[in-house]
Amino acid sequence: MINSAVTKVDSEALKFIADGGAILGSGGGGDPYVGRLMTQQVLGNEGFVSVIDVDELPDDALILPIAMMGAPTVMLEKFSSGEEIPKLVSMMERFMGKKVAAILCIEAGGLNSTIPFIAASKMNLPIVDGDAMGRAFPELQMVTFTLGGIQATPMAMMDEKGNGATFDTMNNSWAEKLARALTIEMGGAAMVSLYPVTAKQCRDYLIRSSLTKAHRIGQIMADQGANACSALAEEFNGVHLFQGRVRDVERVSEGGFARGTVKLEGLGDFINREIVLSFQNEFLVAREGDAILATTPDLITLMDAFTGEAVTTELVKYGLPVNVLGLPCDPIWRSEEALKIVGPRYFKLDYDYKPI
Amino acid sequence: MINSAVTKVDSEALKFIADGGAILGSGGGGDPYVGRLMTQQVLGNEGFVSVIDVDELPDDALILPIAMMGAPTVMLEKFSSGEEIPKLVSMMERFMGKKVAAILCIEAGGLNSTIPFIAASKMNLPIVDGDAMGRAFPELQMVTFTLGGIQATPMAMMDEKGNGATFDTMNNSWAEKLARALTIEMGGAAMVSLYPVTAKQCRDYLIRSSLTKAHRIGQIMADQGANACSALAEEFNGVHLFQGRVRDVERVSEGGFARGTVKLEGLGDFINREIVLSFQNEFLVAREGDAILATTPDLITLMDAFTGEAVTTELVKYGLPVNVLGLPCDPIWRSEEALKIVGPRYFKLDYDYKPI
Numbered sequence: 001m002i003n004s005a006v007t008k009v010d011s012e013a014l015k016f017i018a019d020g021g022a023i024l025g026s027g028g029g030g031d032p033y034v035g036r037l038m039t040q041q042v043l044g045n046e047g048f049v050s051v052i053d054v055d056e057l058p059d060d061a062l063i064l065p066i067a068m069m070g071a072p073t074v075m076l077e078k079f080s081s082g083e084e085i086p087k088l089v090s091m092m093e094r095f096m097g098k099k100v101a102a103i104l105c106i107e108a109g110g111l112n113s114t115i116p117f118i119a120a121s122k123m124n125l126p127i128v129d130g131d132a133m134g135r136a137f138p139e140l141q142m143v144t145f146t147l148g149g150i151q152a153t154p155m156a157m158m159d160e161k162g163n164g165a166t167f168d169t170m171n172n173s174w175a176e177k178l179a180r181a182l183t184i185e186m187g188g189a190a191m192v193s194l195y196p197v198t199a200k201q202c203r204d205y206l207i208r209s210s211l212t213k214a215h216r217i218g219q220i221m222a223d224q225g226a227n228a229c230s231a232l233a234e235e236f237n238g239v240h241l242f243q244g245r246v247r248d249v250e251r252v253s254e255g256g257f258a259r260g261t262v263k264l265e266g267l268g269d270f271i272n273r274e275i276v277l278s279f280q281n282e283f284l285v286a287r288e289g290d291a292i293l294a295t296t297p298d299l300i301t302l303m304d305a306f307t308g309e310a311v312t313t314e315l316v317k318y319g320l321p322v323n324v325l326g327l328p329c330d331p332i333w334r335s336e337e338a339l340k341i342v343g344p345r346y347f348k349l350d351y352d353y354k355p356i
Numbered sequence: 357m358i359n360s361a362v363t364k365v366d367s368e369a370l371k372f373i374a375d376g377g378a379i380l381g382s383g384g385g386g387d388p389y390v391g392r393l394m395t396q397q398v399l400g401n402e403g404f405v406s407v408i409d410v411d412e413l414p415d416d417a418l419i420l421p422i423a424m425m426g427a428p429t430v431m432l433e434k435f436s437s438g439e440e441i442p443k444l445v446s447m448m449e450r451f452m453g454k455k456v457a458a459i460l461c462i463e464a465g466g467l468n469s470t471i472p473f474i475a476a477s478k479m480n481l482p483i484v485d486g487d488a489m490g491r492a493f494p495e496l497q498m499v500t501f502t503l504g505g506i507q508a509t510p511m512a513m514m515d516e517k518g519n520g521a522t523f524d525t526m527n528n529s530w531a532e533k534l535a536r537a538l539t540i541e542m543g544g545a546a547m548v549s550l551y552p553v554t555a556k557q558c559r560d561y562l563i564r565s566s567l568t569k570a571h572r573i574g575q576i577m578a579d580q581g582a583n584a585c586s587a588l589a590e591e592f593n594g595v596h597l598f599q600g601r602v603r604d605v606e607r608v609s610e611g612g613f614a615r616g617t618v619k620l621e622g623l624g625d626f627i628n629r630e631i632v633l634s635f636q637n638e639f640l641v642a643r644e645g646d647a648i649l650a651t652t653p654d655l656i657t658l659m660d661a662f663t664g665e666a667v668t669t670e671l672v673k674y675g676l677p678v679n680v681l682g683l684p685c686d687p688i689w690r691s692e693e694a695l696k697i698v699g700p701r702y703f704k705l706d707y708d709y710k711p712i
Contacts, residue, residue: 185537
């Protein structure tokens with residue numbers, strides 16, 4: 001699926017996208033194993049989805065992002081059959097009085113780079129190569145579309161039991177507030193569609209080619225295994241921040257989020273050093289004493305030191321040896337305006353953003 | 357507005373309906389003073405709304421109930437301009453793909469018998485004489501429509517800031533659960549439209565003429581003042597249960613409800629006696645020691661001993677002398693099936709319903 005305007009993505013390509021998406025997910029965006037199982041179930045061995053560039057679509061074409069919202073710890077246990085997705089899309093079409101032309105990922109992640117393929121497959125629609133974060137972020141207003149003044153609503157939400165809701169709010173913070181409350185009530189996770197956008201709006205604000213990038217990352221992981229961290233740092237201008245063993249994990253589910261810290265004790269080249277990572281669904285910061293190694297909106301990802309697979313915040317556990325990869329975020333996040341919504345201070349962390 | 361198929365209700369008639377509705381509200385359904393202010397503002401001195409019998413409408417006519425949902429204590433402080441009501445109605449029309457033919461009260465109460473008149477006035481629609489409780493109940497599945505297997509959803513909700521949501525749930529308990537969570541997030545109270553019904557469905561399950569009844573009660577109150585309690589007991593087969601002074605009020609706002617107890621010390625004929633009332637938005641039970649004087653679904657209403665006005669659960673306060681009126685509920689609530697959703701045991705009270 002590289003360097004081509006239209007590409008067919010099958011279950012095999014989706015394995016790479018799930019694995020690579022989980023690296024871009026920065027600890028969030030869902031577990032790639034679950035993403036692969038869900039899409040395999042829908043696509044089977046023969047099925048495929050067409051991935052297109054947004055420039056293939058006319059200006060007024062309606063593009064619908066689909067994602068799973070909630071605490072990743074819950075998503076692991078609330079396995080969706082994908083049956084709610086066509087209902088979700090039709091709720092949005094009815095609300096907007098317009099047919100959907102293509103599906104989009106709102107963020108990168110093991111689940112959120114793959115679930116939209118279920119929607120595309122079930123609705124027989126293409127999927128646009130790109131997303132609105134270039135990584136995963138914990139709150140729904142943290143998308144490039146917000147920088148363009150695009151509203152999160154109309155938004156639709158549906159749980160696996162068949163309960164649905166739509167929202168039409170004053171601003172994206174209210175959409176986050178109301179949708180988060182309902183996600184909690186629905187059991188901690190729900191399928192959502194939000195930020196319905198036109199192709200024109202995507203041309204201005206989409207982070208392009210992120211599916212291609214996730215796919216490429218997945219391929220490198222398959223080739224390099226335990227060495228993937230260094231290989232990815234090299235190919236994508238990142239930094240191999242640390243190698244260590246997980247010495248402590250603190251984790252709470254509160255306000256619909258998974259929050260906590262992870263302590264790592266250095267191994268190999270990093271022996272006798274110690275770092276601490278904080279997360280809210282995604283990793284927010286990696287610190288060594290008072291020094292900041294990397295901080296949001298740059299990407300901080302843990303990778304299993306033996307397999308090279310991404311270790312999401314809900315799966316990180318005591319004793320695991322990991323590499324810590326830092327990748328630069330998309331340049332759109334580095335403006336002063338953007339840092340107000342995704343920088344360290346938004347998360348009540350008391351320091352400025354220092355690019356990787 | 358008595359004994360006539362179509363009647364014009366103006367601000368003056370609405371005063372009686374608000375006062376009488378508050379009696380039927382059994383301590384809930386909102387404050388009649390607020391209801392009068394809100395409708396006066398919309399109707400002015402000249403405006404009126406047509407009240408019709410449901411038999412005036414064809415079988416498939418769409419009838420839309422409108423109400424305020426949430427804790428009455430909050431409604432007192434979140435005063436609505438009524439501006440959100442046309443948006444609410446149009447959300448429902450868009451959701452259902454059908455025009456609304458008439459407005460309906462879902463319950464009786466100082467606010468919920470009057471707010472629908474704002475909708476009717478603003479949308480230039482008639483209002484149907486009846487409701488789906490014959491009183492007020494705290495939870496949204498506690499309507500006669502539930503007995504008829506009619507779904508609460510599509511349901512729409514809107515706050516005074518302009519945030520809106522619609523729901524489409526599996527059953528009425530899920531509608532209650534999700535809508536209650538969002539009501540809390542919206543600040544504790546919101547305007548809702550739910551149980552969209554056809555005239556045919558109303559013919560089977562509506563509690564008829566409750567606006568006429570509220571109006572009649574309001575007239576008796578205006579005529580009788582301090583003696584209204586006995587007069588109402590006589591006219592509507594009720595019981596003057598008690599007269600006393602409020603000695604203690606315990607009140608908490610929890611889970612989106614106003615819950616608590618009121619202790620009364622006897623006066624006049626009831627001297628040296630003491631009763632305790634428990635409430636969840638509405639009064640649920642009146643007890644004297646172990647003896648049950650009255651219990652849900654029968655109506656228990658406090659009336660100011662001097663003015664005869666209804667005292668809602670959010671306004672009852674230490675020192676106030678009150679009469680306690682018990683009225684029989686509509687016969688539809690006395691079946692075994694109905695008592696499962698509105699009887700004492702639903703509210704975790706450990707005794708059976710004993711009709712007044």
